[in-house]
Amino acid sequence: MKSEKTGAIDRDRASPMLYRPFFWIIALAVAAFAVVPLIGDNVQLRESLLLAAVYITLASNLNIMLGYAGYINFGSIVFFGLGGYISVYLVSAHAWPLAAAELAAGVAVSLLALVFGLGILRLRGAFFALATIGINQGVQAFVSNFEPWGGSAGLYLSTQIFEPLGGAMRSLWVIYFLLVAVMGLSLYLSYAIKTSKFGLGLIAIGQNEDAAVVLGVPAPLYKALAYSLSAFLPALAGGLYFFKSAFIQPSDAFDLSLSTEAMVIVMLGGRGTVTGAAVGAYLYEELRGWLLTSETFSNFQLVVSGVLLLIIVLFVPGGLMGWIYGRWPRMKQVLE
Amino acid sequence: MTALLEIDGLSKSFGGLRAVNQLSFTVREREILGLIGPNGAGKSTVFNLINGVFAPDQGWVKFAGADLTGKPPYRVARHGLARTHQIVQPLTDLTVLENCTVGACFGRENLPLARARAVAREVAVFVGLEDRLATPAAQLTIAGKKRLELARALAAQPLLLLLDEVLAGLNPTEIERMLTVIRSIRQRGVAILIIEHLMQAIMGLSDRIVVLNSGQKLAEGTPAEIANNAAVIEAYLGDPALAEKLHGGAAA
Numbered sequence: 001m002k003s004e005k006t007g008a009i010d011r012d013r014a015s016p017m018l019y020r021p022f023f024w025i026i027a028l029a030v031a032a033f034a035v036v037p038l039i040g041d042n043v044q045l046r047e048s049l050l051l052a053a054v055y056i057t058l059a060s061n062l063n064i065m066l067g068y069a070g071y072i073n074f075g076s077i078v079f080f081g082l083g084g085y086i087s088v089y090l091v092s093a094h095a096w097p098l099a100a101a102e103l104a105a106g107v108a109v110s111l112l113a114l115v116f117g118l119g120i121l122r123l124r125g126a127f128f129a130l131a132t133i134g135i136n137q138g139v140q141a142f143v144s145n146f147e148p149w150g151g152s153a154g155l156y157l158s159t160q161i162f163e164p165l166g167g168a169m170r171s172l173w174v175i176y177f178l179l180v181a182v183m184g185l186s187l188y189l190s191y192a193i194k195t196s197k198f199g200l201g202l203i204a205i206g207q208n209e210d211a212a213v214v215l216g217v218p219a220p221l222y223k224a225l226a227y228s229l230s231a232f233l234p235a236l237a238g239g240l241y242f243f244k245s246a247f248i249q250p251s252d253a254f255d256l257s258l259s260t261e262a263m264v265i266v267m268l269g270g271r272g273t274v275t276g277a278a279v280g281a282y283l284y285e286e287l288r289g290w291l292l293t294s295e296t297f298s299n300f301q302l303v304v305s306g307v308l309l310l311i312i313v314l315f316v317p318g319g320l321m322g323w324i325y326g327r328w329p330r331m332k333q334v335l336e
Numbered sequence: 337m338t339a340l341l342e343i344d345g346l347s348k349s350f351g352g353l354r355a356v357n358q359l360s361f362t363v364r365e366r367e368i369l370g371l372i373g374p375n376g377a378g379k380s381t382v383f384n385l386i387n388g389v390f391a392p393d394q395g396w397v398k399f400a401g402a403d404l405t406g407k408p409p410y411r412v413a414r415h416g417l418a419r420t421h422q423i424v425q426p427l428t429d430l431t432v433l434e435n436c437t438v439g440a441c442f443g444r445e446n447l448p449l450a451r452a453r454a455v456a457r458e459v460a461v462f463v464g465l466e467d468r469l470a471t472p473a474a475q476l477t478i479a480g481k482k483r484l485e486l487a488r489a490l491a492a493q494p495l496l497l498l499l500d501e502v503l504a505g506l507n508p509t510e511i512e513r514m515l516t517v518i519r520s521i522r523q524r525g526v527a528i529l530i531i532e533h534l535m536q537a538i539m540g541l542s543d544r545i546v547v548l549n550s551g552q553k554l555a556e557g558t559p560a561e562i563a564n565n566a567a568v569i570e571a572y573l574g575d576p577a578l579a580e581k582l583h584g585g586a587a588a
Binding site (some may be wrong): 196197200203204207208211214217218 | 416418425437439442443449452
């Protein structure tokens with residue numbers, strides 16, 4: 001796609017992924033996630049990193065709507081929860097292999113998001129945000145009364161389910177590696193969208209939707225696609241997460257506080273930046289772990305995230321990466 | 337010359353107010369058509385009806401052989417009809433080059449990203465923003481933002497450009513530079529429909545002028561005819577002495 005007329009910046013932008021530093025930064029991070037807990041079979045570190053991988057997946061995908069297109073999705077957790085329910089149900093009731101159940105969950109949730117998206121994306125601003133909460137609460141209410149999925153009691157998996165993966169102990173590692181892979185895919189998806197024409201259109205919508213539409217950006221289609229795409233990987237993550245727990249119930253699957261945490265992470269790391277969602281998620285997970293184990297703060301984790309969100313919105317609206325790129329613009333060339 | 341844009345019997349009401357009433361006119365290929373009228377005459381509404389921001393209550397919009405009546409703005413843009421806004425609408429955090437790239441990507445040619453960047457760079461240089469390519473749009477001066485509006489619309493490689501008061505708020509030097517740019521756009525074969533309050537500028541620039549008053553067409557003709565039209569002088573220019581002066585300016 002290189003044109004003779006393009007200058008230095010353009011050539012850099014048009015270069016294949018393999019030549020871009022960011023590709024290798026992601027690859028390195030994924031490799032570190034995969035290898036470090038293996039050293040000395042550190043199960044405690046693995047559990048902590050597993051949660052970080054889930055946070056990074058949720059935040060990166062939320063960032064596609066929130067950071068790029070500028071639409072506040074308060075109910076993003078519905079993708080995670082539905083993905084969990086569909087794959088746990090397919091595995092337990094229909095004895096599907098995990099891979100098939102995961103794929104089915106991802107596709108089904110994305111299609112559902114496309115349908116929801118075409119409906120609620122006519123709304124803007126606060127009304128859209130409210131509608132996303134409504135969808136999450138509506139789905140939760142439906143699932144709580146849906147007998148095939150166990151209603152409000154939820155679904156359990158028998159331990160035999162882990163046999164095909166080599167027993168309970170080994171399967172925990174397998175699920176962890178799969179989640180790290182989903183995390184890596186989330187980062188690449190964020191990055192691929194950001195550097196594409198589709199991403200430029202989304203960012204234009206986020207900046208000024210009316211102007212973008214006049215410039216020719218097909219906003220209704222782009223927003224619905226972004227909403228649907230941002231559902232796929234969280235659905236996979238939900239499937240893996242609840243498969244690992246061997247238990248799923250509505251109040252865990254559709255927990256709005258996890259949605260809120262994902263928003264805090266995106267704002268903390270830097271709205272609209274690929275690196276920010278990842279760094280923010282990791283920092284937040286560490287902070288959360290510390291708060292939960294500290295005697296003083298153990299019940300105040302959400303209070304802290306609320307205060308954190310306030311401070312960021314008021315004083316550092318660009319988040320961590322936004323602040324860094326503001327001080328050292330060159331970093332943006334390397335990290336985005 | 338053949339007609340590029342035809343609007344026929346266009347009407348639009350907001351509540352009880354008839355903003356545009358049974359309006360018809362055409363823009364020919366490679367023509368500069370001026371659209372003038374007092375404040376509130378419905379000029380910007382006409383633009384919004386043409387490019388699909390509003391759907392008309394009655395009438396139709398035909399452009400380059402296609403019926404654009406009531407089509408959303410992003411479809412209209414794809415047909416080769418680009419516009420600027422009276423109140424500038426920059427994509428604030430994006431750079432000048434990125435702003436123009438959006439125009440090129442989603443315009444008439446529907447270009448892929450790399451080729452769109454090349455076009456964007458070319459039009460940004462063309463309107464005189466070559467020193468500001470990497471500047472975020474928010475940091476431009478008002479004259480710079482007006483240029484960016486123009487560059488972004490041009491990046492779409494349109495057949496027709498709708499310019500909504502691109503001269504408003506500029507100083508005389510900036511106006512002169514902007515007029516030069518507008519004339520060279522026409523040299524490229526792009527037709528222009530322009531709203532402008534600056535009489536001297538629009539009289540000198542336009543091939544023909546349509547005068548709008550209370551949403552209706554009051555007069556249509558060459559700048560000289562408009563400056564001599566009694567109804568226009570009474571309803572719009574008000575001052576016969578000013579009209580005389582403008583007539584002199586247009587003839588010169």
